[in-house]
Amino acid sequence: NAGVTQTPKFQVLKTGQSMTLQCAQDMNHNSMYWYRQDPGMGLRLIYYSASEGTTDKGEVPNGYNVSRLNKREFSLRLESAAPSQTSVYFCASSEATGSYNQPQHFGDGTRLSIL
Amino acid sequence: GENVEQHPSTLSVQEGDSAVIKCTYSDSASNYFPWYKQELGKRPQLIIDIRSNVGEKKDQRIAVTLNKTAKHFSLHITETQPEDSAVYFCALDRGSTLGRLYFGRGTQLTVWP
Numbered sequence: 001n002a003g004v005t006q007t008p009k010f011q012v013l014k015t016g017q018s019m020t021l022q023c024a025q026d027m028n029h030n031s032m033y034w035y036r037q038d039p040g041m042g043l044r045l046i047y048y049s050a051s052e053g054t055t056d057k058g059e060v061p062n063g064y065n066v067s068r069l070n071k072r073e074f075s076l077r078l079e080s081a082a083p084s085q086t087s088v089y090f091c092a093s094s095e096a097t098g099s100y101n102q103p104q105h106f107g108d109g110t111r112l113s114i115l
Numbered sequence: 116g117e118n119v120e121q122h123p124s125t126l127s128v129q130e131g132d133s134a135v136i137k138c139t140y141s142d143s144a145s146n147y148f149p150w151y152k153q154e155l156g157k158r159p160q161l162i163i164d165i166r167s168n169v170g171e172k173k174d175q176r177i178a179v180t181l182n183k184t185a186k187h188f189s190l191h192i193t194e195t196q197p198e199d200s201a202v203y204f205c206a207l208d209r210g211s212t213l214g215r216l217y218f219g220r221g222t223q224l225t226v227w228p
Contacts, residue, residue, distance in 0.1 A: 002168030004215075005224065031212075031214040033202060033215075035196065040124075040220065040221075041203065041217045041220060042204060042219060042221050043218040044218075044221040048214065050214045058215070090158065090159070094214060100144065101147040101208045101214060101216070103149055103161045103164060104149075104161075104216060105161075106158040106159050106160070107158060108157075108158050111160060
């Protein structure tokens with residue numbers, strides 16, 4: 001039982017390049033999330049997927065797109081990377097259903113640098 | 116505006132002392148209040164959570180208290196140890212948005228031996 005798995009762990013891109021960050025969970029959770037973490041800013045939500053087939057914007061969605069490929073997988077895409085997107089990206093999942101929220105479980109993160 | 120404010124941003128204590136971190140919020144519909152610990156270079160990990168129908172919860176050296184009237188909740192760590200050194204985040208939900216958590220900006224706790 002691996003929990004939440006993110007790939008890659010590290011990546012360096014040049015401005016304007018594109019890439020996709022992958023996330024998979026094996027806990028059969030309904031909800032999945034993408035956060036970015038910058039010094040002093042805490043965890044800011046980029047996009048989330050409350051259930052398979054749905055996605056919604058979070059606090060900082062500009063410059064990103066997401067795909068909920070199936071119940072297990074939720075990918076984050078940077079179409080044209082900018083230096084401001086240099087950050088640590090965390091994927092998370094939870095079994096949030098109805099009106100009852102549950103803990104979120106995080107992956108190990110992807111450290112992304114845009115030059 | 117801010118969904119949740121967390122204080123202090125940094126906290127240094129001597130080993131064996133207690134540490135308290137406080138978060139305040141504005142949405143009276145919030146029902147779920149987790150706390151996460153993040154060691155340097157690691158993922159955030161849940162350490163304790165509380166729901167709105169409970170005023171206090173303890174797990175060994177860690178406790179969380181909730182005051183719904185005043186809209187604040189606090190993390191209490193007793194008998195601190197150097198391995199408690201980490202960044203701690205509070206979080207909460209909002210009644211209007213299922214599954215989404217709003218995080219404080221974090222508290223860097225340093226425990227000196």
